[in-house]
Amino acid sequence: MTSRAKVIIAIGAAIGLMALCCVGGTITYFLGGLQGTPSDPANTVNDYLACGSTTQVSVTGKLPDISTLSGEQVKNAAIIIKVGQDRKVPPRGWVIAIATALQESTLHNYGDLGARNDHDSLGLFQQRPSMGWGTPAQIMDPSYAAGKFYDKLVKIPDWETMPLTRAAQRVQVSAYPDAYAKHEPLATEIVNQLANGAALAVGSSTNLHCATGTEIAASGWTVPVVARISSGWRTPDRPTHNGVDLAAARGTPIRAAASGIVIVAECNAHLASGAWYGCDRDGSLQVVGCGWWVEIRHADNVITRYCHMGSRPDVVVGQEVTAGQVIGQVGATGNVSGPHLHFEVHVNGDASYAGAVDPVTFMRQRGAPVGVVS
Amino acid sequence: MRTLLRRIGPRYGVGLGLIVLVVIVVALAKLVGHGSAPQLITNGPGPTASAPSGPPDDGEGEAPTPAAPSVNPGQTGPSAVAAKFADAWLHHDVPAKQWHAALAKYATAALADELNGADPAGVPADRVTGAPTQIDIGADFVQYAIPTDTGTLTLSLQADRGRWLVSGIDWTAT
Numbered sequence: 001m002t003s004r005a006k007v008i009i010a011i012g013a014a015i016g017l018m019a020l021c022c023v024g025g026t027i028t029y030f031l032g033g034l035q036g037t038p039s040d041p042a043n044t045v046n047d048y049l050a051c052g053s054t055t056q057v058s059v060t061g062k063l064p065d066i067s068t069l070s071g072e073q074v075k076n077a078a079i080i081i082k083v084g085q086d087r088k089v090p091p092r093g094w095v096i097a098i099a100t101a102l103q104e105s106t107l108h109n110y111g112d113l114g115a116r117n118d119h120d121s122l123g124l125f126q127q128r129p130s131m132g133w134g135t136p137a138q139i140m141d142p143s144y145a146a147g148k149f150y151d152k153l154v155k156i157p158d159w160e161t162m163p164l165t166r167a168a169q170r171v172q173v174s175a176y177p178d179a180y181a182k183h184e185p186l187a188t189e190i191v192n193q194l195a196n197g198a199a200l201a202v203g204s205s206t207n208l209h210c211a212t213g214t215e216i217a218a219s220g221w222t223v224p225v226v227a228r229i230s231s232g233w234r235t236p237d238r239p240t241h242n243g244v245d246l247a248a249a250r251g252t253p254i255r256a257a258a259s260g261i262v263i264v265a266e267c268n269a270h271l272a273s274g275a276w277y278g279c280d281r282d283g284s285l286q287v288v289g290c291g292w293w294v295e296i297r298h299a300d301n302v303i304t305r306y307c308h309m310g311s312r313p314d315v316v317v318g319q320e321v322t323a324g325q326v327i328g329q330v331g332a333t334g335n336v337s338g339p340h341l342h343f344e345v346h347v348n349g350d351a352s353y354a355g356a357v358d359p360v361t362f363m364r365q366r367g368a369p370v371g372v373v374s
Numbered sequence: 375m376r377t378l379l380r381r382i383g384p385r386y387g388v389g390l391g392l393i394v395l396v397v398i399v400v401a402l403a404k405l406v407g408h409g410s411a412p413q414l415i416t417n418g419p420g421p422t423a424s425a426p427s428g429p430p431d432d433g434e435g436e437a438p439t440p441a442a443p444s445v446n447p448g449q450t451g452p453s454a455v456a457a458k459f460a461d462a463w464l465h466h467d468v469p470a471k472q473w474h475a476a477l478a479k480y481a482t483a484a485l486a487d488e489l490n491g492a493d494p495a496g497v498p499a500d501r502v503t504g505a506p507t508q509i510d511i512g513a514d515f516v517q518y519a520i521p522t523d524t525g526t527l528t529l530s531l532q533a534d535r536g537r538w539l540v541s542g543i544d545w546t547a548t
Contacts, residue, residue: 119495169488175463175496176545177488178530261530263515317514318532318541320484 051217051367052091052198052208057081066193067186073107076124076142077190081198083146089153091191091198091208091218092160096180097149099187100168101125103180109142125149125172161322163259164220164299181299188219188366200367210367212374214255216323217367220299221258224306225330225341229371233358242356243305243344244370250310250339252330256296256321257304257343257368264295264305265313269334279333283308290342291333296321301349307342308334343370444513446536453506455480455538456518456529460502463543464522466494482532482541498547499524524548 059078066074077098084094101107104126111122120128120136123145127133138144152171153159159167168180191199199219201208211217213226227248234241267279268289277283279292290307294315297303310331315321332339345362346355363370445451450458462476473494478486499522509517514533519526530542 118498119493166488173491173493175466175489175492175494175498176527176543177485177492178528178542178544179546182544182546261515318534320541 050196051201051210053196055196056085057195064193066190069107069190072109074190074194076101076107076109078194079142080124080146081191081195083143084150085195087147087150088204089150090160090204091195091201092220093150093153094191094195095184095187095199095218095220096153096159096164096167097146098190099164099180099183100149100172102183102187103168104172109140111140161216161324163320163322184220184299191218197367212372214324219366219368220323221363221366221368222255222324223363223368223370223372224254224257224304224343225252226373227252227341227371228373229360230340233356233360240353242353243307243342244359246341246343246370248330248339248341250330250332252341253326254294254306254309254328254330254341256323256325256327257345257363258296258298258302258323258366260296260298260304260321262294262315262317262319262321262327263297263303264293265315265317267292267312267333279312282332283334283336285335285337287335289334291336292328292331293334294327295351296327297349301347303346303349303351303355305342305344305346305351307344308332308336308340310339442513443516443538444533444536445538449536450538452516452531452533452538453508453518455540456506456520456531457502459529459540460506460520460527463497463527464499464501466497468494470494477540480540482534482539485539485541485543498545499527 057078059075059082063071063074063078066077069077080097080101081094084091084097098107101124104121105124107124109124110126112120118126120130122129122136123139124142125145125148127139127145127148129136129139133139133148134144139148149171153167156162156167156170159170163181164184165178165181169177172180188199198208200210200217202211202215202217203209211222214222216222225246225248227246229244230247231238231241231245233244269277269279269283269287269291270289271277271286272288277287277289283289283291290305292309292311292313293305293307294309294313295303295305306327308331309328310333311329313328315325315327321327330339330341343359345357345359346352347357347362348355359370443452459477459480462473462480465476466473468476470493474486474489474492477489481489501523502520503523504521506518506520509519509528515531516538517528517530519528525545525547528542528544528546529540530544531538532541533539
């Protein structure tokens, strides 16, 4: 082989390697484009491809690890979901049933606990034979117990839209009616993990679809308005923008994102000098504040905030609201350049900067993605 | 350069040039296309956005200081109502009707309705063991966490024209 031929082969090999590298990079580039928004690694557990499926939940074999639950607890949750599926109860009912069992028994099929027992209460839902729930043997069968819970639940008018703890209390008639609310987030995660994201869905178990528009997902969450996002959460340009701006037209009804208690409903608008500006007229970029605004405290110490309403909110402090209930109208009061809804989500009961989370991620995980206009 | 081209010949030179071109095009597309890929949401400030940068933040950056619970002259304040309600709730060794009537005096109509049919035997504690903690306050809404012998009783209270009533009961066992 001549030295010229050697050089040609070497260059050819180099070109071949470059081509491989380049093609690989190109494929990665194009596939990368299909993935859309990068997922937040801290929250991947809550991102599901589907909003439920028609496949029956398996109650045998390998079940997923969920939070800190034991295998027995996960299996009991799977049984509760399967009974709901068999009875064609919508997934909102599965979430309510699992939250109830978390409160009553932490998903353990308790027998008589002796001195610690509350009278003759037994099983996942702590049902009492003396109150007509069934024989002790029946109640200790998780499928029977879940069936009796669903029997009563689906007879309650509006059970699908009322706050979870209200629906659960109507069935259980507990001495502490608000106790079920705090279990809603974990119950939602359990249903999503065992039933392929079904807590993000609406519809019956034979006709599940992802919640769209103003529909309320089985998680109990819905979008406040259907509109595109005109300014995102803590962008490089606006690092202290603690919410998303939703570009809805003036007068669009604003809906409570989930059930809860109104903790703020007032006007907040003054000038940089500190002088009061008020909310009886449109604001501007020279005005500081939220304008007419509302804050709602939800289960598990989540707080949502709604700013710049066009007129006095439709709700008052202390009022209990249901998911999707209209709380006011889109307007342009406070610090704005035009009508929109400024929407914030805070966790851990912390209404300050430190408690704010990205509403896009938070709402997507609950099956109520903001900023989606179909 | 000329020496190099002569050695590898015009055909390979063109090939090499093409590959360099592809690399440049892909790199440019990646840089330029990054922000303009089709997305469901847009992050740029639109025509209806608030101030595009910095303060004043339209989102109330910090929580406003909540107002203290308001009490009308001659009315019982929320902490006293909570204490009376907690005593009545814990005094559960009585007939259901009597227990319910004692609670209803300090409860909203909605809560009294929710407790209809509840069995006082289901109350899991017997006595208060410490001072209540105020959790959440406002002019018309307040919560107290009350320690008991077996767990924490959390009462929500709201004011209706100055009259404080218990609107919610939560329980967490210890």
